[in-house]
Amino acid sequence: MSKPIGKVKDATPREAINSAAIRLFGAMGYNGTTMRDIAQEVGILAGSLYAHIDSKESLLAEIVQTGIEPYLAILRSLDGVALSPTEKLRAAIVTHVKVVAANPERTFVVFHEWRFLKEPYRAKVVKMRRRYGDGFTKIVADGVACGEFSSELVLRVSVFGILGALNWIPEWFSPDGPSSADEIGNQLADALIGGLRAPR
Amino acid sequence: MSKPIGKVKDATPREAINSAAIRLFGAMGYNGTTMRDIAQEVGILAGSLYAHIDSKESLLAEIVQTGIEPYLAILRSLDGVALSPTEKLRAAIVTHVKVVAANPERTFVVFHEWRFLKEPYRAKVVKMRRRYGDGFTKIVADGVACGEFSSELVLRVSVFGILGALNWIPEWFSPDGPSSADEIGNQLADALIGGLRAPR
DNA sequence: CCTACCGATCGGTAGG
DNA sequence: CCTACCGATCGGTAGG
Numbered sequence: 419m420s421k422p423i424g425k426v427k428d429a430t431p432r433e434a435i436n437s438a439a440i441r442l443f444g445a446m447g448y449n450g451t452t453m454r455d456i457a458q459e460v461g462i463l464a465g466s467l468y469a470h471i472d473s474k475e476s477l478l479a480e481i482v483q484t485g486i487e488p489y490l491a492i493l494r495s496l497d498g499v500a501l502s503p504t505e506k507l508r509a510a511i512v513t514h515v516k517v518v519a520a521n522p523e524r525t526f527v528v529f530h531e532w533r534f535l536k537e538p539y540r541a542k543v544v545k546m547r548r549r550y551g552d553g554f555t556k557i558v559a560d561g562v563a564c565g566e567f568s569s570e571l572v573l574r575v576s577v578f579g580i581l582g583a584l585n586w587i588p589e590w591f592s593p594d595g596p597s598s599a600d601e602i603g604n605q606l607a608d609a610l611i612g613g614l615r616a617p618r
Numbered sequence: 619m620s621k622p623i624g625k626v627k628d629a630t631p632r633e634a635i636n637s638a639a640i641r642l643f644g645a646m647g648y649n650g651t652t653m654r655d656i657a658q659e660v661g662i663l664a665g666s667l668y669a670h671i672d673s674k675e676s677l678l679a680e681i682v683q684t685g686i687e688p689y690l691a692i693l694r695s696l697d698g699v700a701l702s703p704t705e706k707l708r709a710a711i712v713t714h715v716k717v718v719a720a721n722p723e724r725t726f727v728v729f730h731e732w733r734f735l736k737e738p739y740r741a742k743v744v745k746m747r748r749r750y751g752d753g754f755t756k757i758v759a760d761g762v763a764c765g766e767f768s769s770e771l772v773l774r775v776s777v778f779g780i781l782g783a784l785n786w787i788p789e790w791f792s793p794d795g796p797s798s799a800d801e802i803g804n805q806l807a808d809a810l811i812g813g814l815r816a817p818r
Numbered sequence: 819c820c821t822a823c824c825g826a827t828c829g830g831t832a833g834g
Numbered sequence: 835c836c837t838a839c840c841g842a843t844c845g846g847t848a849g850g
Contacts, residue, residue: 450648464828511803554781578790599715610779664845
């Protein structure tokens, strides 16, 4: 009945190292994971890792960059498609969740550990993240006032949606930004409560 | 014109250590910060820190626990108050954002670094986090189908709200959970797109 | 709060 | 992929 937790499809040593690193970076953080931890998970000695990778940081960089790719692919697949902004936004959200679900651990590393990359890598990742945010911005901007709306309340997801939006605030909030905390709070409340309204 | 970045109100050595640790844990992560980093920021030597704190981990624990407190206070202040669920949810969201704005760095540490705490501390923090989530759940459950709805679109905040909800998914998603990725995606889309609907 | 230091462990390498 | 090891740095302590 218990699922065979698997490195099942780690065909190459490099793949085994990648998936071990994803697991460990996710569970203990990049800086909390040692090369010896990774080596043990793979079943080799620490020094032997360097036959397959250049450095710990390049390993993280590869995981993060490859991990963002499918998200950027979502936007590419929707670009120029004949859908209303509402339909596009729904498609982007639904597909995003599917990509998360296909590999939650990798995604966790992508969104939490990228910031420990140093400069050659960091700039590249920052650009990719910005491109993703810009894609959503464009869809929303395109559809400021069109389409239909229907809300089916589902408690669990709604609450996680609210908490996600709230807990993400420290990632983008700036005291020097254009909106006060009060304005932001009310705008978020509008956006999030809107989704909870029962259809009449 | 440049603001005086200040440890201005670090009256005691312990307060200076706390605020230095908050800055550094936020910028470089708990495991990426050394006691020597903190000591340097405070202006003393590493060993001298231990005249004021017990350990690196207890320092993080104190920051995280104290940092969650004002969030739990939001729920306490709303408990038993005569407001509709819609009003309560708005109040909770708005106040949450104000607490973030009052100390974004501390909040960043609270939501990102708590997971590096080990067991005596960790259980306590997990319980506090759960209590906060439960508070929102109760408000939402209380108001499943009542109140009015009005949406004022503000691009920036809406997009960050959407990305926050999405980027938070890996924190709670489980392949063994009650909903498929597709169900979750559509429920999130309902909730988030609802807030973008132009009022008619 | 400093001097002086500790055992442990880190990322990484040379040379097979 | 292993043996054997490196310089650096880690969290923390003893004794003032």
